[in-house]
Structure formats: structure tokens, C-alpha cells
Amino acid sequence: MKVYDDKHIKNIVLVGAHNSGKTTLAETMLFEAGLLNRRGTVEGKNTVSDYHDIEHERGASVFATPLHTEWRNYKINIIDTPGLDDFIGEILASIRVADTIVTVINGRHGVEIGTEIIWSYIDNYNKPTVFVVNQIDHPNANFEDSFRDIKGLVGNNAVKIQYPIRVDGAQCIIDVLKMKCYKFSPEGGKPEKMPIPENQKEVADQLHNELVEKAAENDEELMELFFEKGTLSEDEMRQGIKAGMLNHELFPVFCVSALNDMGSGRLMGFIDNVAPAAADLKPEQSVEGKTIARTTEAPTILFVFKTVHLPNLGQISFFKVKSGVVKANDKLVNSRTGETEILHQLYIMDGKKREPVSRLVVGDIGATLKLKYTETNDTLQAEGHQVTIRPIAYPEPRTKKAVFAVNQNEDEKLSDALKKIHSQDPTVVVSFSNELKQQILGCQGELHLATVAWALENNYGVKAEFKQPRIAYRETIKRSSTANYRHKKQSGGAGQFAQVHMKIEPWYDGMAEPEGFNIRGKEEVELPWGGKLVFYNCIVGGVIDLRYLPSIKKGILEVMESGPLTGSYIRDVRVMVYDGKMHSVDSNDIAFKIAGAHAFKAAFMNAKPKLxxxxxxxxxxxxxxxxxxxxxxxxxxxxxxxxxxxxxxxxxxxxxxxxxxxxxxxxxxxxxxxxxxxxxxxxxxxxxxxxxxxxxxxxx
Missing domain, CATH: 3.30.70.240 (Alpha-Beta Plaits)
Incomplete structure (x- = not known):
């Protein structure tokens, strides 16, 4: 296929609430560009982007799917994303590598909560954004209400490029940038271009003037031209609109019917002519503080934004070329692991279809197979250049479950499968809690969890059981207590003997030193599970040799790892060891560890323990x-x-x-x-x- 430079590559991501029509719009865009002879449907389970079995089963997108099309000497990379925030990881990764966000609004429902959630992330990234009101030909669609919702979301910088009307029963779209009316047949497709109807001229002129003013506001030269001429040419308006989008201060609004192929061609033309390309965005800074040069002459840098594991192919790694040119069989170094990867093959992916290419230039999106040491969020770079692309920040899990293999013999198989699922979706967080003795799975919600369970059973052949996780309680005390314990054991020959007296108290930061003791030494132990053990040596007269004190402390710490109330960790206690006895022959470290543990446990139970x-x-x-x-x-x-x-x-x-x-x-x-x-x-x-x-x- 033709190799495009970074000025002629447009990377867009389709985002929006569930059922807004993103997958249908993506399918229609591929059809308009001639890459498809026949459009698939979500209901027919034959769209290019929804190709996974679970998506066919659920009738909705679960994964973000990269696609591409070529339109009027431009290459448009399209990423179709899920609409539910349970799959926010897929959405975030796509937003991260897109140059322009296309936010699809269901014209029947306006801006929904899913759109608002996604918008908060778009706004955080300051990405250029276009809004598209879909399903304008539906009887219950209301474009004006949807536009009002969009303004409520982004403010007065939302501006109409188009609005829908009906003329003699036919669906039409008035374009106030081109000042034309597009009339569609019921089958959609290529429209008939018409003059704007007389009864719409006043509205269209007003919207056109508003668009001219908005475009002029974003460029000083255009503002001078506007004051001089009182208007702007179409090309000058495009220049101003692009500047406003790059400043995240202008949000064009279009209208389409993706299902009936109305308006999608004009949207694609706008993406070609106006929407920012990778070359237009502000230079990116690496983790090390270096500016990443977006040129073909610079050293090669790739950012891996998505990983997919397919049964017949293995691992597919999707990347964006951040700098330079990548060619098949290039050797690149992973900045995280330091390992060298060989990219034996390069592909452009359209759903599950792979198109081999020999090279990809800066700004483009591609894929490769079977990288050994590389995961999502990794940077691959030319040897000798230490650069790390800023990673995608994923949200913390909102739902946690303890996960077990139904068949205990498949525990290892379950762990391996969960590692692959995490590799594919970093918002699936897997950890083993030594404290709770459970494998904990973190997800974004119940639907997200259901897709993990489905993948385990259908893709990896492991049936899993999910339960409420145990809670990581802590134990401590409310008052002081004293105790002593004598450990004596005789079994022929040298025996074991130790006696320990101690006082324990609740500890808190900044408390005064204990009174009534001759303090000979103090040690503060930061506990791995939080809180402290403060250990005092208050021995006088040498009744316990100093060398046995570490063993007493060790015995105490062992009890603190499994408290007597519920087996939870103990924290925030201070211990004063002030008396005891030892034997010249029978005393040893083990005896004092046992005596220290028993004395601490007895004192703890008398100190009004609390959870x-x-x-x-x-x-x-x-x-x-x-x-x-x-x-x-x-x-x-x-x-x-x-x-x-x-x-x-x-x-x-x-x-x-x-x-x-x-x-x-x-x-x-x-x-x-x-x-x-x-x-x-x-x-x-x-x-x-x-x-x-x-x-x-x-x-x-």
C-alpha cells in the first residue's frame, strides 16, 4: 500500500456512550472509502471491528479495534471503542494515541453519562475533538437538544458545522462551512447538492457568521483579516477551526445517520482537510524530559498502546510510531526491560484482517506479532537512545473478587491465563495476598468481571469461581498490660530455659517515652503491613543477656503476623522488656523467642485488644x-x-x-x-x- 507522510495521516478514535453508533459509523466510513463492498451490521455479527466471539455474543463492542481507510490522498486510522466505562482501559489507550477524538452522540438521547465520563478523560488530555450527532433520521431524534447537551458539556465553544432538516420528506443536512444543502435518498450514500432553502437562509447565515467569528478568534492574522473584510474565505475558516481544535477551544458539531450512510462522506472530508494530524500536535515530552522529534529523520521510537492475544496468532502488539521510520526486521530496544526485540513483520490491522507492510513512518499506527519482552505501555526505540514515552494512567479497580479455579489442579493454568488477560487489559489487576491467602482480581465493574470469566472459560479453558474477598483487618490494643512467661523444657542433656517480663502499650506518633523504666536501648520497627513496633530494652543487672533481645523481638514479630483475635496483622504497639531470667547452660535463642512470643500474646489479650x-x-x-x-x-x-x-x-x-x-x-x-x-x-x-x-x- 502507499506510504503516507505524517502530514497526510489522520488518527481518529470513535468514542461515545453505549449504543451511540460508533461501530456502525466505522463500518460506513470503510464502505464510503471503497474498502468494503458491503456494510456489515452489529445485529448481523459481521462488522469489521466487532470480530471477537464475545462481542458477537453480547451484541456490543468489548475491545478497541484499530482500522484504516484511505480517502482523497489521506490515510485515516480509525479506532472503534466500547461505550461502557467498564472497558475504560480500551478507551483510554485509544485516546492516548489518537490525534483527533470523534465523540458520537445518539441523537435520540443526547449526551449520556457514558459520554460525560469519557469527556473527562478527553479534557484531561486536551485532545482536539469533533462531536457527531448520529441517527438524525430517526423519528425520535432531536438535534437541537443534543447540541444543547454538548454545549452543557464543553461550553459555548461548541459550534455547529451542520444541522439537519427535512425537505419534502427527504433527509437533508445544511453545512454552514460550505453553505450547501445535502439532500439524501432513503438509501443514503452520495447526496444531491442543493442551494440552501429560502426558509433556512437566515438561520444558515447566522450560523455561518458565528462560525467565522469562532474561527477568527483562534488566530491573530485571521482576526485582522476578519476586521478588514468582515468575513473569511472557506480555506481561512478551515485554518481557524484547526487552530481552535488544537487549542482545545473549538468543538465542531456534525450530524450523520451512520446506519443509512448520510453525512459520513462529508465528515471524512472534514477529517482530511481540517482535523489535526500527528504533525500538527504539540511536541511530546518523554519521561526523561526530552522532546520527541516528530520527523522521519529522527531515531525510531514506538509506543505500544494495546496488546491482544489470539488463539491462532499469539500476541499482537499495536503501536504508534512516535518518531522516525520503522521497517520490517528492525531491531529495537525496550526501554523498560533493556531487551532487544526484532520486528519480523509489520501490519496494518483492520479488525482481524492483517495487511503486511514494509515500513511505517512517524505518526502512523501499526502492529507486529510475537514480541517476547514487550507489554502495553512499553517504549521500543533505536539502540543507543534512552527515551520512555509517558505511560497511559489507568484507573484503579472499582470491583474486587477473590478468584479460584473450580478444579484445584488448574490453579497454575488460571494464573497464566490471568497474566495474559492483564497483558491485554491493564485495568484487570491480579495480585496474590499473602495476608488474605487469596488471589485477588480487580475490575472496573460487574460487566468487566463477566468478560474476564468468559475469556477464562472460552479462550483459556479454565472455569473460575469468584467470591467476596476477605478484608485485611488489623489488630491493636487500647490499654497497657504486663505479662511474663517462663519457658522450660528438659529432654536429656542441654534443655531450654528462658523467662521474660514485659509491658505493652498502645503506640501513637509523638507519644512520650515510657516512665518508670531504665531505658537501655530503643528500636522502631516499620512494619511491612503498616504501623510500628517500638521495642525497648529496659533490662537492668544483666538478668537477660543482650544477645537474647533480638530473639525476644523476633518472637513478638511472629505473633504480630497473626494476631490472636482474627489472625490479622498487629500494629502500633510498644513493648518494654524489663526483667527475666536465664540459665548459663539451657538458655538459647529459641528459648527466648518462644518466651517472648508467649509473654506478648498473654499481655496482648489483657490489653483490651481491638480490631x-x-x-x-x-x-x-x-x-x-x-x-x-x-x-x-x-x-x-x-x-x-x-x-x-x-x-x-x-x-x-x-x-x-x-x-x-x-x-x-x-x-x-x-x-x-x-x-x-x-x-x-x-x-x-x-x-x-x-x-x-x-x-x-x-x-x-
């Missing part, structure tokens, strides 16, 4: 009209409301919620708010468990 539970700082964004039911639910979950902020038509609730009460919260919140609320949480602190709950947990 601490992990508290999450929960932030919930909820529509104003639904705040009451969400707050009622939060209070039932023992939440403490810390504050309420407002943002547009939303209330943002900040609260402290016990982790044990958040199991299933993602599903419950979605049910309470019809999917219109979102939340995120982060670990805050450990706080005491209420007495009635502590007793229940201890009994269990």
Missing part, C-alpha cells in the same frame, strides 16, 4: 435529583459524609466508608442511578471496628 478496619475515601458523582437515594444507601453502609460539592447538574459526595461495606457497591450504584453516577475510592486509614461487629468477626 481496626480499612476505611476507603469514597467520591461519588451523582445527578442532583438522585442524591437522596445515594446518601441513604451510603449511610446504610456505615459511611461518614465528609463533604458535598456541586459541579454543573451533579453533586459530588465525599465520604469515609469501611471497605467491608463496599462489596457490590459498583453494581448497586448503577442500579440506583440507572448508570448515571460514578465513583472512585482510595485507601484512607484504619479505624476501630464497632464492638458488635468485632465480636461477630472474632466468633467467625
Amino acid at each position: 481496626l478496619e480499612p476505611i476507603r475515601e469514597l467520591t461519588v458523582k451523582v445527578p442532583e435529583e438522585m442524591v437522596g437515594s445515594v446518601m441513604t444507601d451510603l449511610q446504610a453502609r456505615r459511611s461518614i459524609i465528609l463533604g458535598i460539592d456541586s459541579s454543573d447538574h451533579y453533586q459530588i459526595l465525599k465520604c469515609a466508608t469501611p471497605e467491608s461495606e463496599l462489596y457490590g457497591y459498583s453494581t448497586n450504584l448503577r442500579s440506583l442511578t440507572q448508570g448515571k453516577a460514578t465513583f472512585k475510592s482510595a485507601f484512607s486509614s484504619f479505624e476501630p471496628v464497632p464492638e458488635n461487629i468485632q465480636q461477630r468477626l472474632v466468633n467467625a
Whole structure:
């Protein structure tokens, strides 16, 4: 195929809420460009982008799928993405490598919560964005309401390029950039170009003038021209629109019917002529602070933004060429691992179809097979150049489950499968908790979890079971206590003897040193699970040799790894070892470790032990009209409301919620708010468990 330079490569990503029509629009764009003879449908399970079995089964996109088309001497790389935020990892990776975002709005529903969630990420990346109102020919579509929603989302910088009307029963689109009316037959396709109807001229002129002013605002030379002439030419308007898009201060709005192929050709023409290319974007800075040169002469740098594992092919790595030119059989170094990879083959991917190419230039998107040491977010570069592309920042899991193989003999097979799933989707987080003795799987929601379960069974042949994870409680004490323990064991020959006296107290940062003891030494142990053990040597008169104190401390630490209440870690205790006895022959390290452990355990049980539970700082964004039911639910979950902020038509609730009460919260919140609320949480602190709950947990 023809090799395009970076000025003639446009990388777009189609984003939007579930059922907005992204996959249908992608299919129509390929059809318009002549790459398809016949358009597939989501219902027919034969679209280019939705080719995975699970997508056919669910009738919706689950994965982001790179495609490409060629249109009027430009190459347009298209990435079709899922619409549900359970698959936000797929969406984020696509936004990261796109030059222009095409946000598709369902004309029947306007801006939905899924679009708002995605917009927050687009806005964070400052990417040029086009809005496309789809399904304009549907009887229930309302373009003006959708446009009003878009302005509510991005402000007054949303500007109409087109708006739909009907003329004599036929669907038409008026384009106020070209000042033409496009009339479509019921079958869609190439429209008939007509003058703007008389009854629309005043509206079209007004919108055209608004567009001229918006275009002029983004360029000083254009502003001078505008003041001089009172208007701008079409080419000058294009220049101003592109400048506004690059500044993230102008958001063109188009209208289409993707299903009936109305307006998609004009949209593609705008992407060709106006939408920014990779060469137009601001220079990118590497992790090391270097400016990445977007030229073909610069050293080759690739950014791997997506990984797919297919049964018949193995690992496919999708990348964007950030600098230079990559050729088949090039050797590139992974900046993370330092390993050299050979790119034996290069491909342009259209769904599952592979088209081999010999080279790809800066700004282009391609794929290669069977890299050994490379994962999503990795940088591959020419040897001798240390550059790391800034990685994609993925959100933390919102749902966690303990995962087991139904057949225990398949535990290793399960772990290998989960590693591959994480490689393909970094928002699937897998870890083994030594504390909980469980393998924990983190996902973005119940639907996300269901796709993982499906993949395990259908792609990897492992049937998995998912359960509520145990909670990582902590144990500590509320008051001081003393105890002593004598360990004596005689079994012929040298025996074991040790006696230890100690006092324990709750520890907190900044507390005064203990009184009434002759302190000979102090050691603060930062515990791996959080908190401290503060260990004092208060021995006088040499009743215990100094060499046995580390063994006493070791015995205490072993008890702290499995507390006597629930087997949870103990934290925030200080211990004063102040007396004891030893034997010149029978005392040894093991004896003092045993005596120290038993004395500590006895003192702990007399010091009013208490359980601490992990508290999450929960932030919930909820529509104003639904705040009451969400707050009622939060209070039932023992939440403490810390504050309420407002943002547009939303209330943002900040609260402290016990982790044990958040199991299933993602599903419950979605049910309470019809999917219109979102939340995120982060670990805050450990706080005491209420007495009635502590007793229940201890009994269990």
C-alpha cells in the first residue's frame, strides 16, 4: 500500500456512550472509502471491528479495534471503542494515541453519562475533538437538544458545522462551512447538492457568521483579516477551526445517520482537510524530559498502546510510531526491560484482517506479532537512545473478587491465563495476598468481571469461581498490660530455659517515652503491613543477656503476623522488656523467642485488644435529583459524609466508608442511578471496628 507522510495521516478514535453508533459509523466510513463492498451490521455479527466471539455474543463492542481507510490522498486510522466505562482501559489507550477524538452522540438521547465520563478523560488530555450527532433520521431524534447537551458539556465553544432538516420528506443536512444543502435518498450514500432553502437562509447565515467569528478568534492574522473584510474565505475558516481544535477551544458539531450512510462522506472530508494530524500536535515530552522529534529523520521510537492475544496468532502488539521510520526486521530496544526485540513483520490491522507492510513512518499506527519482552505501555526505540514515552494512567479497580479455579489442579493454568488477560487489559489487576491467602482480581465493574470469566472459560479453558474477598483487618490494643512467661523444657542433656517480663502499650506518633523504666536501648520497627513496633530494652543487672533481645523481638514479630483475635496483622504497639531470667547452660535463642512470643500474646489479650478496619475515601458523582437515594444507601453502609460539592447538574459526595461495606457497591450504584453516577475510592486509614461487629468477626 502507499506510504503516507505524517502530514497526510489522520488518527481518529470513535468514542461515545453505549449504543451511540460508533461501530456502525466505522463500518460506513470503510464502505464510503471503497474498502468494503458491503456494510456489515452489529445485529448481523459481521462488522469489521466487532470480530471477537464475545462481542458477537453480547451484541456490543468489548475491545478497541484499530482500522484504516484511505480517502482523497489521506490515510485515516480509525479506532472503534466500547461505550461502557467498564472497558475504560480500551478507551483510554485509544485516546492516548489518537490525534483527533470523534465523540458520537445518539441523537435520540443526547449526551449520556457514558459520554460525560469519557469527556473527562478527553479534557484531561486536551485532545482536539469533533462531536457527531448520529441517527438524525430517526423519528425520535432531536438535534437541537443534543447540541444543547454538548454545549452543557464543553461550553459555548461548541459550534455547529451542520444541522439537519427535512425537505419534502427527504433527509437533508445544511453545512454552514460550505453553505450547501445535502439532500439524501432513503438509501443514503452520495447526496444531491442543493442551494440552501429560502426558509433556512437566515438561520444558515447566522450560523455561518458565528462560525467565522469562532474561527477568527483562534488566530491573530485571521482576526485582522476578519476586521478588514468582515468575513473569511472557506480555506481561512478551515485554518481557524484547526487552530481552535488544537487549542482545545473549538468543538465542531456534525450530524450523520451512520446506519443509512448520510453525512459520513462529508465528515471524512472534514477529517482530511481540517482535523489535526500527528504533525500538527504539540511536541511530546518523554519521561526523561526530552522532546520527541516528530520527523522521519529522527531515531525510531514506538509506543505500544494495546496488546491482544489470539488463539491462532499469539500476541499482537499495536503501536504508534512516535518518531522516525520503522521497517520490517528492525531491531529495537525496550526501554523498560533493556531487551532487544526484532520486528519480523509489520501490519496494518483492520479488525482481524492483517495487511503486511514494509515500513511505517512517524505518526502512523501499526502492529507486529510475537514480541517476547514487550507489554502495553512499553517504549521500543533505536539502540543507543534512552527515551520512555509517558505511560497511559489507568484507573484503579472499582470491583474486587477473590478468584479460584473450580478444579484445584488448574490453579497454575488460571494464573497464566490471568497474566495474559492483564497483558491485554491493564485495568484487570491480579495480585496474590499473602495476608488474605487469596488471589485477588480487580475490575472496573460487574460487566468487566463477566468478560474476564468468559475469556477464562472460552479462550483459556479454565472455569473460575469468584467470591467476596476477605478484608485485611488489623489488630491493636487500647490499654497497657504486663505479662511474663517462663519457658522450660528438659529432654536429656542441654534443655531450654528462658523467662521474660514485659509491658505493652498502645503506640501513637509523638507519644512520650515510657516512665518508670531504665531505658537501655530503643528500636522502631516499620512494619511491612503498616504501623510500628517500638521495642525497648529496659533490662537492668544483666538478668537477660543482650544477645537474647533480638530473639525476644523476633518472637513478638511472629505473633504480630497473626494476631490472636482474627489472625490479622498487629500494629502500633510498644513493648518494654524489663526483667527475666536465664540459665548459663539451657538458655538459647529459641528459648527466648518462644518466651517472648508467649509473654506478648498473654499481655496482648489483657490489653483490651481491638480490631481496626480499612476505611476507603469514597467520591461519588451523582445527578442532583438522585442524591437522596445515594446518601441513604451510603449511610446504610456505615459511611461518614465528609463533604458535598456541586459541579454543573451533579453533586459530588465525599465520604469515609469501611471497605467491608463496599462489596457490590459498583453494581448497586448503577442500579440506583440507572448508570448515571460514578465513583472512585482510595485507601484512607484504619479505624476501630464497632464492638458488635468485632465480636461477630472474632466468633467467625
